[in-house]
Amino acid sequence: MNKSSATGLQVWLLALLVPAVPALWSLQEKARAGGGRSMLQHLEVRPPRLMPRPPHVVFLIGEDEYQTAETLPKFAADELEPKGLRCVFVHADPKKPNEFPGIEKLREADLLVLSVRRRIPPDDQLAVIRHYLAAGKPLVGIRTASHAFALRDQPGGWPEFDRDVLGGDYQGHHGVGQESIITSVEARRDHPILTGVGREFRSKASLYKNRKLASTATPLLVGRLENHAGEPEFVAWTNRHQGGRIFYTSLGSVDDFAEPNFRRLLLNAIFWALDREIPAR
Numbered sequence: 001m002n003k004s005s006a007t008g009l010q011v012w013l014l015a016l017l018v019p020a021v022p023a024l025w026s027l028q029e030k031a032r033a034g035g036g037r038s039m040l041q042h043l044e045v046r047p048p049r050l051m052p053r054p055p056h057v058v059f060l061i062g063e064d065e066y067q068t069a070e071t072l073p074k075f076a077a078d079e080l081e082p083k084g085l086r087c088v089f090v091h092a093d094p095k096k097p098n099e100f101p102g103i104e105k106l107r108e109a110d111l112l113v114l115s116v117r118r119r120i121p122p123d124d125q126l127a128v129i130r131h132y133l134a135a136g137k138p139l140v141g142i143r144t145a146s147h148a149f150a151l152r153d154q155p156g157g158w159p160e161f162d163r164d165v166l167g168g169d170y171q172g173h174h175g176v177g178q179e180s181i182i183t184s185v186e187a188r189r190d191h192p193i194l195t196g197v198g199r200e201f202r203s204k205a206s207l208y209k210n211r212k213l214a215s216t217a218t219p220l221l222v223g224r225l226e227n228h229a230g231e232p233e234f235v236a237w238t239n240r241h242q243g244g245r246i247f248y249t250s251l252g253s254v255d256d257f258a259e260p261n262f263r264r265l266l267l268n269a270i271f272w273a274l275d276r277e278i279p280a281r
Contacts, residue, residue: 054086055274058109060100060129062092063117063144066205071257072115079267083279092119100125106132111274115252117144120157130158133165136243138273142266143252146170146208166248167214167239173206174230180207180223182235182251182261188220192278193238193247193268201261202226205253210234221249221265236265238272245273 057080061069069091076087090106093099103125106112112132121129126149133139141148146168149158162168174180180203184194207223210233221236236249247269256262268278 054084055110055276056086056088056108057111057113057270057274058106059087059089059113059115060103060106061089061115062097062100062119063115065117066115066143066253068115068142068252071254072113075257075263075266079263080270085270085274092116098122103128109137111270112137112139113270114139114141114145114148115143116148118147118149118151120149120151120154126158133244134242136241138245138275139165139241139247140266140269140273141166141246141248143205143208143250145248146210146250163214165239165241166246167217167237167241168210168234168248169212170250171209171211173208174225174233176206178206179204179226180235181226182221182223184221185219188218191218191220191238193220193236193265193272195268195278196264196281197268198261201259203251203253203259203262204255205251207233208235208250210250213237214239216240223250236269245275247273 057076059072059076061072063069073087073089076085076089080087088105088109090100090102093101098119098121100121103121106128109132112129120126129149146162146166147170149161151157162170181200182203183200184197188194189199203223207225211231213219213234217237217239219234219237221234222232223235224230224232233250235251236247239246239248249265249269251262251265264281267281271278
């Protein structure tokens with residue numbers, strides 16, 4: 001085999017073995033003047049450019065009052081997936097409402113979005129959630145997440161979840177049918193989660209009673225009944241758990257998902273929890 005054939009074979013083998021590696025061939029005159037040296041000496045090989053893995057968001061859904069099994073997937077399709085987030089949904093079993101088939105997907109998640117109401121998962125499934133949070137991973141909770149894993153007057157579950165993880169103190173709610181006026185906490189107007197959120201908007205959902213937050217919590221929104229009766233309630237805040245970013249809002253009804261300010265709030269909260277830049281929208 002002559003030198004020309006050997007060089008051609010070397011080039012062919014390289015193209016076969018590393019087809020994904022970009023290459024620039026030097027065809028300068030020095031390649032000819034190299035005393036018969038292989039052109040492979042003048043091959044510049046650059047490592048492939050790897051695309052970053054999209055953030056993996058797992059939605060855990062198990063409640064029958066606010067239709068989040070419908071509103072959250074639609075929100076994700078409209079607002080999150082077009083922005084590069086990978087969204088996976090784990091729903092409670094309709095026949096065994098305390099069980100969440102597929103919850104093991106949470107082990108690979110970058111963010112948990114929680115919409116569960118008064119369910120007590122089996123110990124092994126609850127352990128998956130505990131382990132995820134103990135690792136300092138972030139969580140975004142809406143509406144009934146404050147009482148996700150506790151049943152009234154029954155043992156088991158995780159009744160301290162609201163206090164220990166979310167940093168809240170859910171004490172029921174005001175009457176149904178009363179609109180609330182939601183306002184931002186003026187001292188927190190520069191918080192990234194409030195980017196593009198109006199200073200005041202309305203919610204038709206019953207106002208949750210949350211008047212005492214953990215010392216580690218940062219309030220962002222408060223709500224008052226439309227008739228201004230009673231004290232304001234905390235409606236949205238951030239917290240830290242094992243170093244992980246936590247966001248919770250008591251909003252999240254069907255009507256709230258039709259409110260642009262709520263949608264913006266939730267979008268921002270998800271990107272904030274992931275420690276990503278807030279979308280410009």
